[in-house]
Amino acid sequence: MCTHTPHAQLFLLENRVPLCSAQWERMFNSSRIPGLETDVLQHVNESKHIAVFHKGRFYKVWMFYDGRLLLPREIEQQIERILMDKSEPQPGEEMLAALTAGDRVPWAKARTQFFSRGKNKQSLDAVEKAAFFVTLDDSEQRFDPDNPVQSLDSYGKSLLHGKCYDRWFDKSFNLIVFKNGTMGLNGEHSWADAPVIGHLWEHVLSSDPVRLGYSEDGHCKGNPHPNLPGPQRLQWDIPEECQTVIDSSLKVAQALADDVDMHIFPFNDFGKGLIKKCKTSPDGFIQLALQLAHFRDKGKFCLTYEASMTRLFREGRTETVRSCTTQTCDFVRAMMNGKATREEKLKLLRTAAEKHQDMYRLAMTGNGIDRHLFCLYLVSKYLGEDSAFLKEVLSEPWRLSTSQTPLQQAELFDLKRHPEYVTSGGGFGPVADDGYGVSYIILGEDFINFHISSKHSSPETDSHRFGNHIKQAMLEILELFQLDNKAKDK
Template structure:
């Protein structure tokens, strides 16, 4: 199995028992699947798909057999979908982690006076990390509870316990999520990356925890050591930026030497990575900061000053560009938000404790990790650098603040801000492409034991009816009819959200049926080789809401070569969007999409203002603010993704 540790975490704050993820009724999922796809494929293809689905669901047929086996699996496991989902979403994926998988959280721009000022910030940040980790290890984090539609339901906390004690180990065909024992003495150190070198910063010396001033002292030593060109090591962090199979092959070469084997083991067991970046030389704006978090600017800038397999990498740039980039397989965006918001509040609310340091002579010199290289390894590093650079050049990023209004205006319309924004995204895409496509919006299922996410399929038939009404000049629909269609779209989005967060979405269920068939060594059922199913898993529009209460934002890349990644952060008086695409696609352009999104949001506001009042028959369902995609950031739910990038 790719992951261990099956027992629910124990602690005085977590005496509740969460239910298992349900297995939805087969007929319900098949009917919903057809409903989701009917308006997205041609009629001829839909009729073909419908016949395949009907046959699959016949009494005594293949579907019923697989459903029975899935129910048996549910009886025997804590969470029937978890391993299937983890492997399909992450561990089986072969694309490079930067841009394609790892999301980033961009902190507010810092104004450092000099390098030492940035190191003070870094020392204070690590002090906050250690405080947060102690809260995790001692199980005193307050339990999260669902908000909105099903408010008060306790949520699974297991993802928090994997922030600092996990590592994604590359494999030739499938990666492994390694979990170290929480609170292990092996983890009493962090790795510091500086000038593409890696150093061990012990956090406990002579059984005493380092104070903040001690951490600063050690960071200063590390910076000085990194500047010593005579001892400089090759930029081995580049290998972790490569495709997963390429990195696994390179790692096999590395571990033939005991020096490399030991350095890798040290990194794999560390608490987290702290990346001390040089000034990037780029104009520091929201978009450039987001790019530096996602890929470091490539090997010519900070792209090698990373170790992308480690879930938590904190980046502190001398020019004030700070944030974190995360390996996504152990946890969702809302857990990342909770951690980083705690750290930001710690940074501003807890004064830096730069008291008297331990005598410098008492602190051992941080160890530089050493590597043995060969011409073959040098060639691997060069190839990784070139592939990273191609990825850097291809990414088209646009971070945009929509300032006309924010979520307060949407709430005044008695609409869910998330549902409203999702409909706006459909309008923007339709305006750019004249069609809707399968859309992914992550939906948290943390109300269940070991719950991660399912998918909210936002490209509803009701959304299509609305966007056509807003763009078809020939239709000449009245404002009241357009408003009715907007409410229909909002309600459809809200209803599907409720379905997904209560464990009754279609994507996890279909995945489970597919994987059960594979385990039984059956010929793949036609429903899963059908053109419609393949298209249903090509998420050209991949979206997540990642709301924050402090000034920072999340971003990630597209999941298919011709797609968009859209992360949004609704605030009271503005909406922040991070939109990504690839320059290599002739079908996408982030700036064009943002322009269409701006126009649509203004038109939707104007429509709401023109309406005398919300349609009373439709308003109640949509007016309930639903806990929607608090699993934000999960993006890649199918092994059927294109792998051309």
């Protein structure tokens, strides 16, 4: 489950450039602890148990026995015991995790008032100091090739928020296993960035079906343990006053969750294989498509956020690439202008793509602007100085927030023979009330998966509509290169 890992540059970019691995230290044994002014990240050096939630009940499950880690069949044995438990939730227990989904101040106050002593503190410690949190979800989710849109949308929303009380949102990550055996992750964002949890998930998806495997009757390989102690049911004493706070937090969380318009769509018309033949970067190509799609969707440009990693530096996290540039706008206007020639559009596209690549390189190497602006903001607050410039530049919302989930260990997967084993990437909610959140993952040479989010309450946004605009923009940009004609000429 994880012992302390020293800070070290262990990870390589393209097998050449070392990247800081500090974020990996916090992957296990970590929880976000609520505070009245600020939250803190709690990390313990070692944890030998996980916390499991099933049908409104919490369990502590030891992952070590007799000095060793449990084998897969023994872990299955523990989960089977939980599934066979017919006991009812204790008063206030079923909805308890809603405290982690609502506003932070009520949770901080309730934590101090109701969970600082006795059995409640012991049980809360068991959850917060667990290696990670597992939800045995009683719903069924699965990608349905006959109904890909609705099935993926439902899958994505469930992983993002579930019922708002069946995920412990403060844990570093929740492993969610659905009733029909499919699974996914919900990650808390303060401790690390998406590539870190993605790195873990790639290992899980490649190890589970291939290296570990299952017996013919569907069980994990191996035998149950004859003397293995069972899971420990956590005990709570939750007074009505605390249950009122739980109910209030649940209403806040459900209102937010119900407002999320989540859409996931697989784009399989082409992938990075054809984009590379266009002699442009796949990320730049997609970002230009997002700008064209957004302009077609809303009829205007907006401040755009694209995440870039800064792990070339010790304890680096991210920098912002402001993808909506003057060059990008020129290209989009040309695409919307029926009188612009293909050659003019292509020239503007190349200029915009080169600008994007240059900005991405600057962001990665510490020469972006947004983290510097944030530091200036902190200094101004510390000094008590108001800055009209900082107020202006930091007040505009990111109405288009984007991020690429990288496939970091492609060698673990045979995408041609087993595309079902690979991750479909991850998503997030919109940053602005009237904006979009777009995450995408480039899978192999021929496939890109898009996650789009917005809010139902905004009259300006519609995730499915935006998805259609993205697909149209991708196809239109590819058409500019006339690859079919070039192939015929050869």
